Amino acid sequence: MTTIVFLGFGNVNFHLINTLYKHNKDSVIQVYNRSEINLNKELSKIPFTTDLSKIKEADLYIIGIPDDAIAAFSETLPLKNKLVVHTSGSVSMEALSKRNRKGVFYPLQTFSKNREVNFNTIPICIEAKEEADLELLTNLGNSLSEKVVEIDSDERSKLHLAAVFVNNFVNHLYAIGDDILGNNELSFDLLHPLIEETASKVKTLSPSEVQTGPARRGDQKTIEKHLHLLKEGPESELYQQLTESLMKKFDR
Amino acid sequence: MTTIVFLGFGNVNFHLINTLYKHNKDSVIQVYNRSEINLNKELSKIPFTTDLSKIKEADLYIIGIPDDAIAAFSETLPLKNKLVVHTSGSVSMEALSKRNRKGVFYPLQTFSKNREVNFNTIPICIEAKEEADLELLTNLGNSLSEKVVEIDSDERSKLHLAAVFVNNFVNHLYAIGDDILGNNELSFDLLHPLIEETASKVKTLSPSEVQTGPARRGDQKTIEKHLHLLKEGPESELYQQLTESLMKKFDR
Numbered sequence: 001m002t003t004i005v006f007l008g009f010g011n012v013n014f015h016l017i018n019t020l021y022k023h024n025k026d027s028v029i030q031v032y033n034r035s036e037i038n039l040n041k042e043l044s045k046i047p048f049t050t051d052l053s054k055i056k057e058a059d060l061y062i063i064g065i066p067d068d069a070i071a072a073f074s075e076t077l078p079l080k081n082k083l084v085v086h087t088s089g090s091v092s093m094e095a096l097s098k099r100n101r102k103g104v105f106y107p108l109q110t111f112s113k114n115r116e117v118n119f120n121t122i123p124i125c126i127e128a129k130e131e132a133d134l135e136l137l138t139n140l141g142n143s144l145s146e147k148v149v150e151i152d153s154d155e156r157s158k159l160h161l162a163a164v165f166v167n168n169f170v171n172h173l174y175a176i177g178d179d180i181l182g183n184n185e186l187s188f189d190l191l192h193p194l195i196e197e198t199a200s201k202v203k204t205l206s207p208s209e210v211q212t213g214p215a216r217r218g219d220q221k222t223i224e225k226h227l228h229l230l231k232e233g234p235e236s237e238l239y240q241q242l243t244e245s246l247m248k249k250f251d252r
Numbered sequence: 253m254t255t256i257v258f259l260g261f262g263n264v265n266f267h268l269i270n271t272l273y274k275h276n277k278d279s280v281i282q283v284y285n286r287s288e289i290n291l292n293k294e295l296s297k298i299p300f301t302t303d304l305s306k307i308k309e310a311d312l313y314i315i316g317i318p319d320d321a322i323a324a325f326s327e328t329l330p331l332k333n334k335l336v337v338h339t340s341g342s343v344s345m346e347a348l349s350k351r352n353r354k355g356v357f358y359p360l361q362t363f364s365k366n367r368e369v370n371f372n373t374i375p376i377c378i379e380a381k382e383e384a385d386l387e388l389l390t391n392l393g394n395s396l397s398e399k400v401v402e403i404d405s406d407e408r409s410k411l412h413l414a415a416v417f418v419n420n421f422v423n424h425l426y427a428i429g430d431d432i433l434g435n436n437e438l439s440f441d442l443l444h445p446l447i448e449e450t451a452s453k454v455k456t457l458s459p460s461e462v463q464t465g466p467a468r469r470g471d472q473k474t475i476e477k478h479l480h481l482l483k484e485g486p487e488s489e490l491y492q493q494l495t496e497s498l499m500k501k502f503d504r
Contacts, residue, residue: 067471067473067474068471068473108446109445109446110446110449112457112464114457122445123445147442149442151438155436155438158433158435159438159442161478161481161482162432162433164478165428165429165491166425167446167447167450167464168463168464168467168498169425169465169498171459171464172459172463173417173421173422174417174422174454175459175463176414177415178454180417181410181414186414188458190375190401191360191415192454192455193373194360194362194415194418195418195422196455197361197362199448199451199452200448200451201362202440202447203444203448205367207423207429210362211420211427212364212420213419213420217318222320229410234500238493238497242421242490245486245489246420246424249424
């Protein structure tokens with residue numbers, strides 16, 4: 001059994017702790033956070049500390065704190081030659097302190113504390129320098145998910161960039177759709193089946209293949225109608241830029 | 253029973269014909285298209301014509317042709333005072349010829365011929381001038397879907413605009429994600445769980461509420477890393493514009 005200390009209590013660590021503790025109570029031996037946190041009833045049995053000097057001996061230390069704090073934080077750890085990993089998509093493995101063995105354990109998903117997550121289908125992207133560490137991370141990944149892939153920092157940064165497009169930016173477009181309907185007293189619910197089908201389609205067909213819409217067709221009349229509806233707002237700019245980008249792509 | 257003649261064989265009519273014919277063979281009494289089409293084996297029993305002068309008497313005529321052709325086409329119909337509807341999100345009901353009773357039957361979904369559709373959850377947006385016509389369209393809608401809503405042309409045009417954001421533009425962002433991964437020999441499959449969860453989240457939480465990512469956090473370091481990865485391509489421009497739009501929205 002791998003013993004794990006979690007360092008930080010961001011969304012990723014929150015869900016990892018919850019899931020791993022359910023699978024195997026004894027593997028999660030401690031949670032550190034720089035300030036007190038409210039662990040829910042079940043998790044409250046896990047030893048908790050706000051004192052770095054008191055972190056326990058473990059096989060694996062998982063850092064789950066904001067990206068820009070990872071490097072400096074890893075230098076402050078009173079550990080030597082331990083396996084210390086972070087869970088970030090965009091931070092290089094090399095950012096970690098060289099006093100310990102470095103690694104990454106990046107679950108490619110969007111996490112909110114108030115929403116349950118099923119790790120089973122989530123790709124777990126792992127990286128480490130030493131073979132034994134890779135094996136440990138692979139085994140831990142396999143205990144959570146059907147999909148564990150070894151991906152280096154360069155590839156991971158591109159994966160993370162792509163994730164920003166299909167998650168953060170897509171969600172922003174959902175919000176714009178929501179605004180347009182809200183301003184006209186129409187319910188966002190009306191769009192759910194369309195949102196779902198759009199997401200579902202690209203599981204079997206490539207997105208370029210299924211692209212539709214006025215920009216794809218070069219349908220200037222509809223595009224002008226839409227720009228007229230949007231007037232001169234910031235959404236009008238985005239509409240134009242996305243339309244231009246699509247027209248360029250499809251030679252319209 | 254409502255008898256229906258379908259005029260045109262675009263994606264929407266294709267799926268409507270398939271579904272209605274399965275429910276009730278006798279309601280689909282004819283399909284017109286300006287050129288010969290290959291109806292699949294089952295549908296080949298439906299009377300078909302390419303000759304407008306031969307279209308039959310029916311309770312309802314459903315036009316399913318490209319948006320910019322609807323107005324002119326409706327003028328050429330050798331019909332008088334019949335209920336003639338189109339299936340478009342962006343074309344006003346008034347675009348239809350005044351020689352007939354006008355209406356709209358707009359299923360709010362994205363349709364591809366090679367992908368089956370379950371109408372059950374698809375919002376059917378209807379519009380008509382006369383009470384009896386509204387009732388006929390409501391009944392037809394109810395025979396297909398749990399969600400039939402009366403929406404006028406003005407509202408429908410805004411709904412369609414919102415649909416362009418959450419479907420056409422979102423799909424374009426999927427394609428960009430696909431490109432980024434493809435250029436780095438990573439499989440688009442890795443993003444499916446994220447795409448699915450992003451779409452699923454907004455069924456219960458509002459998109460603004462669940463927005464995450466570097467732009468939302470104002471994380472300039474990650475944004476600069478991403479722009480560096482994208483270099484000066486068209487995707488870099490879109491990244492900047494979407495990031496600016498997000499930062500403005502969240503006061504970053």
